[in-house]
Amino acid sequence: MRNMTRRMGFCAAGALALALGTSAIAADVEERTLTIKDHAFSPAEVRVKAHTKTKLIVTNQDAAAEEFESPSLNREKMIRPGQSATILLPPLKPGRYEFFGEFHPETARGAVIAE
Amino acid sequence: MLGTFVITWRETIEAALIVGILLTYLDKIGQSSQFRLVYWGVAWAVAAAAAFAGLSTYAAAFFQDTGQEIFAAAILGLATVVLTHMVVWMHHNAREIKGGLQHKAKLAIAKRQLWALAVLAFVGVFREGVETVLFVWGLFLQGGAGQSVGLAVTGGFLGVGVGVLMTWAFFKGFGHLDLKPFFRVSGVILIFMAAGMLATGFGHLIAAGLVPGIVEPLWDTSWVLSERSFVGSLAAGIFGYRSHPSLVEAGSYLLYFPIVLGVLEFQRRLHTRAA
Numbered sequence: 001m002r003n004m005t006r007r008m009g010f011c012a013a014g015a016l017a018l019a020l021g022t023s024a025i026a027a028d029v030e031e032r033t034l035t036i037k038d039h040a041f042s043p044a045e046v047r048v049k050a051h052t053k054t055k056l057i058v059t060n061q062d063a064a065a066e067e068f069e070s071p072s073l074n075r076e077k078m079i080r081p082g083q084s085a086t087i088l089l090p091p092l093k094p095g096r097y098e099f100f101g102e103f104h105p106e107t108a109r110g111a112v113i114a115e
Numbered sequence: 116m117l118g119t120f121v122i123t124w125r126e127t128i129e130a131a132l133i134v135g136i137l138l139t140y141l142d143k144i145g146q147s148s149q150f151r152l153v154y155w156g157v158a159w160a161v162a163a164a165a166a167f168a169g170l171s172t173y174a175a176a177f178f179q180d181t182g183q184e185i186f187a188a189a190i191l192g193l194a195t196v197v198l199t200h201m202v203v204w205m206h207h208n209a210r211e212i213k214g215g216l217q218h219k220a221k222l223a224i225a226k227r228q229l230w231a232l233a234v235l236a237f238v239g240v241f242r243e244g245v246e247t248v249l250f251v252w253g254l255f256l257q258g259g260a261g262q263s264v265g266l267a268v269t270g271g272f273l274g275v276g277v278g279v280l281m282t283w284a285f286f287k288g289f290g291h292l293d294l295k296p297f298f299r300v301s302g303v304i305l306i307f308m309a310a311g312m313l314a315t316g317f318g319h320l321i322a323a324g325l326v327p328g329i330v331e332p333l334w335d336t337s338w339v340l341s342e343r344s345f346v347g348s349l350a351a352g353i354f355g356y357r358s359h360p361s362l363v364e365a366g367s368y369l370l371y372f373p374i375v376l377g378v379l380e381f382q383r384r385l386h387t388r389a390a
Contacts (some may be wrong), residue, residue, distance in 0.1 A: 064253025067246070071342040074332055074359045075322055078183060078249060080172055081256075086180060088324045090331035090361075100343075103122065103250055 029053045036060045036079065039104035050114040054089040066108060070099035073112065116270035119254055121345075123271045126243040126250075127278025129352040133239030133308070135286040136301045137232055143294055144208060152229055156236025163237075164244025168252065171245075184323035191316035194238040198309040199375055200231050202302055206379050209298040210386065243352075247275070306375055311355020314368035321361055328361030335359055 032046050032054055039062060048054045060066050060079040068087060069076040079085040092114035101108025137153045171178055254267040292300065320326040337358035340347045350356035357364060 062253075063256045065249040066253075071337060071358050072335075074318070074357060074361065074364075077322070078178075078246065080178060080249070081253070083172075083178060085178065085183070088322060090328055103253060104118075106118070 029055050031055045031057065034058045034110070036062055036066050036101065036108065038062065039064075039066070039101065039107045041099075041101070041108055041110040044110040046110065046112050048089070048092065048112055048114050050094040051091045053091055054112075056087040056089060056112075057084055058087060059084040064103065066104065067102035068099060069102045070097060070112075072097045073099060075099075076102070116266040119250075119267045119270035120274040120277075122250060123247055123274030124278045125274075125348060125352060126247045127275045128282055128349070130240045130243040131279055131282035132304075132353060134236055135282050135289075136305065137236055139286050139290045139297070140205065140301065141232075142290065143297060149229060149232070152233045153236045156233040157240050160237045160240035160244055164241050164248050167241075168245050168248040181323035181325070184319040185325070188316045188319040188323075190238060190242060191312045191319065193234075194242065195309050195313045195316065195371075197231055197235045197238060198305055198312065199378070201235055202305050202309065202375060203378055203382060204228055204231070205298060205302060205305075207382060207386075209295070209302075210383075306372070307354045309375070310368045310371040311353070313355075313371050314357070314360070314364045315355045317367045318357070318361070318364050321363060326363060328363050330362035332359035333362045333365050 030049055030052055032048060034046060034056060035042050036058065046056070058068055058077075058079055060081055060083060063081050065078060065080050067076060067078050068085070073089060073092075075087055075089070077085050077087050089112065092112070094114050097112040097114065099110055099112065134153060134157060138150060141147055141149050141153070174182075177183075251268070251271045254271050255264065257264070289297070289300075317326060321328040321331075335358060340350060340356065340358065342348055342351045342356070342358055347356065347358070355368065360368070
């Protein structure tokens with residue numbers, strides 16, 4: 001019983017921290033969405049605000065997994081079939097940052113354009 | 116077919132390198148009877164990777180948020196610790212051999228170290244396995260871009276087969292090295308791999324927003340070596356190379372070397388005093 005209350009206490013503290021964390025971040029994070037279909041990204045070019053954090057939400061509508069990969073953004077993330085994944089981008093200098101799908105690099109290509 | 120071949124081939128080489136070092140090492144110290152531990156680690160890793168890839172389809176909420184990164188960081192953290200332990204232990208044994216034990220050819224292996232071997236084989240294969248399973252499973256469902264499912268899947272499996280064969284051939288040659296150069300070369304390879312795993316682990320925590328990258332990116336070396344080139348992708352997979360690392364990733368990578376060298380030096384002094 002005591003264990004239980006302690007665990008609940010941890011959960012509450014965790015939830016509080018999470019809520020505080022999200023609200024603190026929410027203020028200065030831009031959100032962009034991206035879809036993978038037929039092994040291609042749409043839109044192929046994502047415009048984001050320079051020097052601002054961005055939350056890239058990528059939805060994979062294909063039946064196969066895809067790996068979002070970008071050396072210039074220093075990010076890679078597996079996106080399972082039919083699921084979405086959130087990719088946090090740091091504040092970027094103005095410029096073009098290419099990304100691609102590692103499993104279908106011929107067709108799945110795109111770029112983040114910070115301006 | 117070529118595209119799918121290259122992906123599974125690369126993942127296999129990355130995983131097989133660790134397994135190859137473990138097996139060659141056991142062979143060299145006259146403990147080939149312990150091979151089964153490494154094989155057990157590999158078998159469990161393949162099963163766990165398949166189960167994990169399958170189950171993760173049903174745990175969408177966990178993966179679309181930062182669960183994927185936290186999980187990867189935990190695996191890599193564990194891998195760094197076990198790999199470091201392995202390096203220290205190999206270095207210690209290399210010294211014993213130098214001290215005249217070589218003719219006995221057999222070095223005692225403690226329980227703890229056997230456990231480390233199996234864990235290392237497991238982690239080395241599991242790390243690459245999840246991705247490979249998801250990839251090959253995707254091929255079964257859809258095939259690669261503009262090609263038949265059969266060809267794509269064949270390419271995927273050929274990649275795994277050729278990867279294993281090539282690593283095996285490499286260790287056939289590498290295994291003929293004398294003990295001392297073998298320890299030295301594999302020690303250096305393992306230290307770079309561990310540094311890469313540590314930095315990659317931090318990279319996942321940064322991507323999850325749990326650790327600040329501080330300066331992102333610190334530099335851009337893509338003009339020297341790009342991860343999109345073949346050599347670059349191998350360097351990324353094996354040694355954790357990044358062309359655009361954050362300060363925390365580059366820093367943890369570079370700091371790993373003085374730390375592990377310090378541990379080795381400490382161990383050396385401890386034994387000189389004891390002797």
